[in-house]
């Protein structure tokens with residue numbers, strides 16, 4: 001947990017239990033979730049499966065249609081294509097098939113042993129650290145993609161037999177807001193990820209996926225930030241160096257004239273941009289650092305405007321009691337932003353409360369789908385769960 005007493009910590013605790021009790025602590029701040037978890041690893045693991053890399057539909061690589069089908073907005077990153085081609089080449093050269101297991105992105109068996117050697121050698125050979133980092137991201141994404149192909153629904157990232165898409169009701173987000181899901185590769189195509197709900201609901205232009213370390217994605221995001229200007233970019237992150245600002249602080253401390261100005265210049269082309277860091281708490285520090293470094297390049301100062309959710313009366317307490325998650329989930333952060341903006345008189349007419357409710361409903365749908373899957377697979381939802389990272 002974030003221990004600094006001065007920070008408001010947004011923490012939701014959902015437990016698997018017969019009574020489906022729900023609790024929400026009152027002092028809250030959004031922060032990416034912790035990494036101590038692993039209900040995912042036990043609850044939603046599937047049997048090892050061979051990658052469908054030779055599927056004729058994909059021609060041994062990845063098409064734009066498939067790439068964007070998973071929620072991405074960028075062109076297919078050449079580095080991801082290269083990794084996939086290298087994997088395929090290796091499969092042709094050695095007598096072992098590519099087999100994935102666990103949560104979809106983990107190679108297994110003999111192929112894994114061979115591939116480990118190969119990718120480590122490639123990594124070492126890359127000169128600069130940025131290239132190494134990009135390769136690291138691209139490889140993880142390529143593996144998750146190959147391990148999920150033909151197995152997960154592209155839209156909801158659940159196994160096809162548990163697809164929940166028909167229960168999601170799309171909704172329009174007020175055009176003055178754009179969410180960015182800055183997602184760690186390890187969270188890409190995770191069944192329990194909640195960031196994906198945002199673009200399922202609002203569309204990829206209103207809630208956009210940006211994969212950490214994928215330069216094509218990061219470029220799109222930063223171009224949008226440059227166009228919008230620094231005053232319209234906010235990262236939901238507890239910035240430990242300064243007193244955290246809430247949505248109220250950030251937007252109501254301005255004089256009404258300024259605020260009118262900020263919001264009246266908020267148009268479809270120049271929305272308020274909110275970055276939600278979609279990764280574990282341990283990964284998020286590096287993700288935030290990368291955002292700050294880029295901010296320095298773009299705006300000449302490292303300070304990236306951050307906000308925290310006040311959220312005592314967050315939407316979440318109204319959520320119907322549901323099984324299990326702990327800490328914050330990414331979609332809950334979006335709910336918090338929408339609800340807190342709704343409280344500002346200048347924002348009250350944009351229907352943000354209804355949009356927050358739509359996210360809430362989608363979260364419930366996801367939880368029900370995950371619970372149904374767990375039950376179908378013969379896993380109790382009443383079992384004492386030590387690690388509660390079920391949804392993130």
Ligand SMILES: [Zn+2]
Nearest residue numbers: 153156163165
């Ligand atoms: Zn689906």
